[in-house]
Every structure is written in C-alpha cells, then in structure tokens.
Amino acid sequence: MDGLRFVRGDHLSVGEGVFLPSADIIGLIWKHLTEATPKTLRAYTPDLLKSDFFYIYDEAHSLYGLFVSVGSSASLPTWGSQKDFFGPHIANGISFLADGCDCMEITGQRLATEVFAAHDFAAGPALIGRYPTGYDDATKAEQLRLTRCAAEIIWQWAERERVAVETSRIFLSHKGVNKALVEKIEHALRDLGLRPWLDKYDLPVGDALVRGVDDAFSECSAAVFFISGDYVDAGVIANEVERAAHERALRPEGFKIIPLVLSQHGGDDTKVPKPLATLKWETVADIDILPTILKSLPASVQSQIRWHPPKR
Known part of the structure; x- marks a missing residue:
C-alpha cells in the first residue's frame, strides 16, 4: 500500500527516522485506554504499545x-x-460515516477483514472515526x-470478548473408567488455550456433584x-x-452438544443417550477425538485457540 510504514518499538513517537503520520490519534486513544478502561475489561482490552495495529488517515476529510x-x-x-486512504473512495461517492456520526465499529466488515489479512494480523477491533x-x-x-x-x-x-471467554468452557462428560483418556484430552485442550471443565480439576472438594454440574454449565459453551x-x-x-x-x-447459537462414540472403548450407536439421539454424533477412533472436538466448537471458542506449550 502506498505510504505504508512499519515501526517496531515500545513507543508511539518518531524514532530512528521512522514517522507514523498523525500518531497523536493513536496516542490519545491509548491515553483513554490506559486511564479509563474498566477494571473488568483490562484483561481483554488490547494494549496499543504491545499489539500489532494498522491505521489509515486522511487529513483532507478528517477521517481515520x-x-x-x-x-x-x-x-x-x-x-x-x-495516508490519504479515504479520498479516492469519497470521490467515487462512497460515504464512510453518516452525518452526525463520530465513529463506528467495522469489526468483521470487508475492509477490516482485508486489512488484517494483508498484514497477517490476528483480527481484533476495527473502527472508523472523525479526527479534526x-x-x-x-x-x-474535540x-x-x-x-x-x-x-x-x-x-x-x-466486553464481547469477556463474555465469550467467561462462557467458553468445554464440559467433558464421561464415565470414570474412561477418565485417563479424557484427562489426556483435557490437557490437550488447555495446551491450545481453551478452558475445559473436568470434575477432577474443577469440582471443589465437598461440593455436591449435581449442583457442581449445574453451576458449571453457565460457564460453558459446549459439552462433549x-x-x-x-x-x-x-x-x-x-x-x-x-x-x-x-x-x-x-x-441455540452459543452452545454446542458434541456426542462422540468411542469406537476403541466399546462405544456404539446403542449407547447414545435418548435425549442425544436426535442430534448428529460422531463415531471416532482415539486419534480423531481432539480434531473432532475442535471443528465442532462454536466459532467464538474456535477463535480463542492459541498454542500454549505444556509446562509439565
């Protein structure tokens, strides 16, 4: 892209001959995020000093x-x-902000998707705003x-990220005789940055089992x-x-039921509980368990997958 400049560093100022035009836009946004982010959102709000970002700015139209x-x-x-991204598009009759609109979110829209893809950035929030x-x-x-x-x-x-993460646990339902296998799956999910719920690790000692299960589901987005x-x-x-x-x-859109029939452990269609028999289930060998779970998770949970090397 014309005018593209990249800088690596820990500041937002001019350094080593590299200039980010109109960096005061980013500086002021960073100021707000640093000084006023609600406590509940601090873990989910990107830090502009530590995150990849790209911005476009057109001084003639006071847009960014x-x-x-x-x-x-x-x-x-x-x-x-x-620089000067908006001008040619405005000349062709494209309006980016309606009259009276100061800024708007475009996360997930075509422009945002193309920018993140072009620079191989993990997609986060995207917006367009005015800046005089x-x-x-x-x-x-102003x-x-x-x-x-x-x-x-x-x-x-x-806030959407917070809700998605805090309701994104994966409940693992199993018989005790299969616990060794399920524990391996639990470890693998954690290594991918996901948050499984397994009674051995997540049910406090002394809690009633049924009550613990009921409480767990409010934090889950899937049950395997x-x-x-x-x-x-x-x-x-x-x-x-x-x-x-x-x-x-x-x-219905935020919770998935994933029935897996374990072919190597005596599982067959007759063992599928009647309430689950109306759903699609998969008959899997052990090697296919993890990939099947991952592809079946809600999109909001799949987006959280990150490789975390095990600390064992």
Whole structure:
C-alpha cells in the first residue's frame, strides 16, 4: 500500500527516522485506554504499545480508521499506517460515516477483514472515526472527545470478548473408567488455550456433584459426551445430558452438544443417550477425538485457540 510504514518499538513517537503520520490519534486513544478502561475489561482490552495495529488517515476529510490486532505477531509489535486512504473512495461517492456520526465499529466488515489479512494480523477491533486537525484548545478538546468515542468502541469489543471467554468452557462428560483418556484430552485442550471443565480439576472438594454440574454449565459453551461401552444414561450422566439439552435450548447459537462414540472403548450407536439421539454424533477412533472436538466448537471458542506449550 502506498505510504505504508512499519515501526517496531515500545513507543508511539518518531524514532530512528521512522514517522507514523498523525500518531497523536493513536496516542490519545491509548491515553483513554490506559486511564479509563474498566477494571473488568483490562484483561481483554488490547494494549496499543504491545499489539500489532494498522491505521489509515486522511487529513483532507478528517477521517481515520484503526485496526488493532489481539496481540503481537513478533517479539515486538508491528505498527503500520497509510495516508490519504479515504479520498479516492469519497470521490467515487462512497460515504464512510453518516452525518452526525463520530465513529463506528467495522469489526468483521470487508475492509477490516482485508486489512488484517494483508498484514497477517490476528483480527481484533476495527473502527472508523472523525479526527479534526488543529492545535487550538477547542480543536484539542474535540480530538479528545472523538478519540474517547474510539476507546468506547474498543471497550464494547472487549466486553464481547469477556463474555465469550467467561462462557467458553468445554464440559467433558464421561464415565470414570474412561477418565485417563479424557484427562489426556483435557490437557490437550488447555495446551491450545481453551478452558475445559473436568470434575477432577474443577469440582471443589465437598461440593455436591449435581449442583457442581449445574453451576458449571453457565460457564460453558459446549459439552462433549464421551460415549464408551460403559456409558449409561442414568444418575449423574443423565443429569448432565438433561442440563446440556436445557442449555442448548436457551442458547441455540452459543452452545454446542458434541456426542462422540468411542469406537476403541466399546462405544456404539446403542449407547447414545435418548435425549442425544436426535442430534448428529460422531463415531471416532482415539486419534480423531481432539480434531473432532475442535471443528465442532462454536466459532467464538474456535477463535480463542492459541498454542500454549505444556509446562509439565
């Protein structure tokens, strides 16, 4: 892209002959994010000093666009910019912001998707906003107000991330005789940055099992049922099946039931609990368990997959 500049470093100022045009836009947004991010969103709000980002700016039209990655693709973040992006499009009759609109989120829209893909950035929040030029007090106050609008869009994105993460656990339903196998799957999911729920690790000592299961489902976005020859639709397992069906009815787009028939452990179609028999299930060999789970998870959970080398 014409005018593209990349800089790696830990500051937003001119350094080593590299200039980020209109970096005061980023500086003010960073100021808002640093000073006013709600405590509940701090872990989910990108740090502009540590994240890859790209922004476009057109001084003639007082417009800018900001595309923030969810992290850094290298040991130091990559920052890029492009000047005069909007002009040619506006000349062709394209309107980016409606009259009276100070800024708007474009996360997931075509422009954002193309920018993130072009620079191999992990997609995060994206927005377009107004930013007037000038150095008088009135203009500076307006710049501060308008960049606060940008920060609020990033906080809204962070709130969606928080909700997605805090309801993204993966419930692992199994018979005790299969626990060794399920523990391996649990470890693999954690190594990928996901958050499985397994009674051995997540049910506090002394808690009632049924109550613990009920509480767990409010944090989950998927339930995996490991159906072996020993799997019986009774007792605690019956409660887990019923609770999963209830959660799926409440959140049809946000909760997945993943029945896996374990062919190497005596599982067959006759062992599938009746409440799950109306759903599609997979008959899998052990080697296919993890890939099948991953491809079946809700998209919001799949987007959280990150490789975390085991610390064992």
